[in-house]
Amino acid sequence: MELWCEHAWLGGEEVTAGVVLAVEGERIVSVRTGAAAPEGAVVLPGYTLPGLANAHSHAFQRAFRGKTEVGRGTFWTWRERMYEAASRLDPESYRALARATFGEMALAGITGVGEFHYVHHGAGGAPYEDPNAMGAAVLAAAAEAGIRITLLDACYLHGGIGEELNETQRRFSDGTVERWVERVGALRAGPTARVGAAIHSVRAVDPGEAAAVAAWASERGAPLHAHVSEQPAENEACREAYGRTPTEVLADAGALATLFTAVHVTHPTDRDRELLGEAGATCCLCPTTERNLADGIGPASQLRGAGVRLAVGSDSQAVIDIFEECRAIELDERLATLERGNQGAASLLRAGTGEGQRAIGWPEAGEIGPGMLADLVNLEGGGVRLAGIAPESALSSIVFAAGAGDVTNVMVGGEFIVRDGAHVRLDVEEELRSSIASLADR
Amino acid sequence: MELWCEHAWLGGEEVTAGVVLAVEGERIVSVRTGAAAPEGAVVLPGYTLPGLANAHSHAFQRAFRGKTEVGRGTFWTWRERMYEAASRLDPESYRALARATFGEMALAGITGVGEFHYVHHGAGGAPYEDPNAMGAAVLAAAAEAGIRITLLDACYLHGGIGEELNETQRRFSDGTVERWVERVGALRAGPTARVGAAIHSVRAVDPGEAAAVAAWASERGAPLHAHVSEQPAENEACREAYGRTPTEVLADAGALATLFTAVHVTHPTDRDRELLGEAGATCCLCPTTERNLADGIGPASQLRGAGVRLAVGSDSQAVIDIFEECRAIELDERLATLERGNQGAASLLRAGTGEGQRAIGWPEAGEIGPGMLADLVNLEGGGVRLAGIAPESALSSIVFAAGAGDVTNVMVGGEFIVRDGAHVRLDVEEELRSSIASLADR
DSSP states (O other): OEEEEEEEOOSSSSOEEEEEEEEETTEEEEEEOSOOOOTTOEEEEEEEEEOEEEEEEOGGGGGGTTOSOSSOBOHHHHHHHHHHHHTTOOHHHHHHHHHHHHHHHHHTTEEEEEEEEOOOSSGGGOOOSSTTHHHHHHHHHHHHHTOEEEEEEEEOOOSBTTBOOOTTGGGGOOSSHHHHHHHHHTOOOBTTEEEEEEEOOTTTSOHHHHHHHHHHHHHHTOOEEEEESSSHHHHHHHHHHHSSOHHHHHHHTTOOSTTEEEEEOOSOOHHHHHHHHHTTOEEEEOHHHHHHTTOOOOOHHHHHHTTOEEEEOOBTTSOOOHHHHHHHHHHHHHHHHSOBOSSOHHHHHHHHTHHHHHHTTOTTSSSOSTTSBOOEEEEOOOSTTTTTOOGGGHHHHHHHHOOGGGOOEEEETTEEEEETTEESSOOHHHHHHHHHHHHHTO | OEEEEEEEOOSSSSOEEEEEEEEETTEEEEEEOSOOOOTTOEEEEEEEEEOEEEEEEOGGGGGGTTOSOSSOBOHHHHHHHHHHHHTTOOHHHHHHHHHHHHHHHHHTTEEEEEEEEOOOSOGGGOOOSSTTHHHHHHHHHHHHHTOEEEEEEEEOOOSBTTBOOOTTGGGGOOSSHHHHHHHHHTOOOBTTEEEEEEEOOTTTSOHHHHHHHHHHHHHHTOOEEEEESOSHHHHHHHHHHHSSOHHHHHHHTTOOSTTEEEEEOOSOOHHHHHHHHHTTOEEEEOHHHHHHTTOOOOOHHHHHHTTOEEEEOOBTTSOOOHHHHHHHHHHHHHHHHSOBOSSOHHHHHHHHTHHHHHHTTOTTSSSOSTTSBOOEEEEOOOSTTTTTOOGGGHHHHHHHHOOGGGOOEEEETTEEEEETTEESSOOHHHHHHHHHHHHHTO
């Protein structure tokens, strides 16, 4: 199959005109530029980018979008509401909700998701007959929605440093790290699915347990993610208990490596940034969630300066829009620094494409080039948000003004999953409505 | 005509089900609630709100959306780029661009705009044959797009405190405040248009001139707007020249009144907030622009606490989305305070409706009630962003998750200007493309 892209982003500071992609199976085998549309080629008008990566997702949190905004509070009161929603899930309802949410991601141009998965067990922590029933539900959901997934199976053993698990948290826990290893070892991936590991946080996993999870990931070359320094209170509790920052605890546990992604990193120390940079790690910022949860503004440019790669995630699903996440990295940093242009469009978009795909263990996605996966997102540019876009500044216009609703066509592994703004298999709106309504009725 | 709204927001903390609006001419004459749809009524499914107010707009800046993001810089280097775009305008191209931009606003649910207008004259400052040719172009554009407008005609006389006008700025200047008064006095409004005044800023208008503009507005009961404390450098220059803050200078000039709107107010002092609150003034925040221009985070809750009303504006047109502006007030404040729930959905939405309409001189718009204008925006709620919305939390879901693209129907003065997501008269996308392209070709 040949694809002709009117303009495509090949990774530089500008888009390239007349790009012909030869696709065999799920791969791009050759790229020509400056070409007219070959006869018989599939034409992608407007602008084509590599498939977007959503490197940090909790799919089930889509159920309470917009429903946690009443009254005052903090991250910690929001968490109570989140636990309440988590307590209603079972494998069937989780699969339906996740499929709808992944369908919304597909419509937004997301071709790969890192699902940070911690709702493992039944009420009170009793394992399902298949102890991986919940993980399997999430994997099936992604396959049905047509997007790639890395199931980042999270170890979650404590309710806080030195604290018991509460009723909801018991559903997250395998009891011991050995049992986490045993369960995760039985997970089966698929052609568009991979398995990775997660240390939920230094609150939920102690240093010795963190070392065991890190060793598991390292032995398998699997991506390893952890929530890190999202809130000042986490830093304080960690220092008090261990005399070290969360990043330092994870470094000493052997977690910091090139396949390690620290999620949030809103409140790092200078030393934390150095450690992450030296390890070649990634920091996954989730700016729309960090706004919503009053986390604060992460030091994105300082992290880049330390040699850290960046990724982005929709996290709490307050919105699902990778363009908004990418520009929010820069826009929120402008609010903190009162300077423009801390990062340009290409750097921001790399966080939402190649660096994000790499962070979730799909290094062969996220760029348009020979040998790469044919995972693509196409914006025809017809809507009012982008009307008036010009090729020489298109990359900036897309990063700073596009919305998820501007996505026209999406391809995963050489097959279209979204055509003319509609999912080719799912009625995503109806699936969102019915899955959220059935959860609310419980 | 009768309208039946499945749910409508009547100003409280929640939406109301089964709202019947009787409309005569351009007004709502009665409101019934809890009713089934009367026979023959026009049915508005989903959620209906009062028409949105965009209280601060520079329509022409839509031409360079996404095109000012290359390289480092500040507000002040951005301004150079803006001047370059302004220098290309003439009455014909301005009318075409403004009509397209107001068309995009209509599609976003905006039924009234406060156009802060300062590109008055031709090259080098030479008046057009009709000295109000540019203002007339903007008024015609709004009428053609079907939205209400208040032309906030800005007095702009200096290039900075004690500084000469540069080449572009000469197009903004009438030379003296007396000639500003004379020109503005000849402006003719229309059935959906009003005229107000603006003091561009304490940079461009000195204290004596500001007093003359304030007197003009006060005598006519017209709204008066001014850019205030958007940047720390403006505060410093003002203190150095006058020994007072910009708000204090405007207060001493008699500008602070209930029909006064201070735009931005990102960096006020405690005393500034008190002065604005005591006057019953409005502060118009433009959060997406304030992010983009690295202005900083305005103290919205402290302003509310001082008794100030809030409005929002799309300002530089980085995006045109009043829902995004409303939630950004709260989300950016969360980044500054690390607390959630500084303001709830109803308070935020009032900034985008009633308080905004009042600030631009349309106090009879912005609420759904007997005697009010039949200016309405309807969201059917079918898109993926809002799918799963529930009536009891709909207001929060709309304010915290809706996008301009979720707007289905828009009514101004009892007539639909947007139906099923399309403008009833204009091909807005094509008008944006052609008007922006023709400007770029100059």
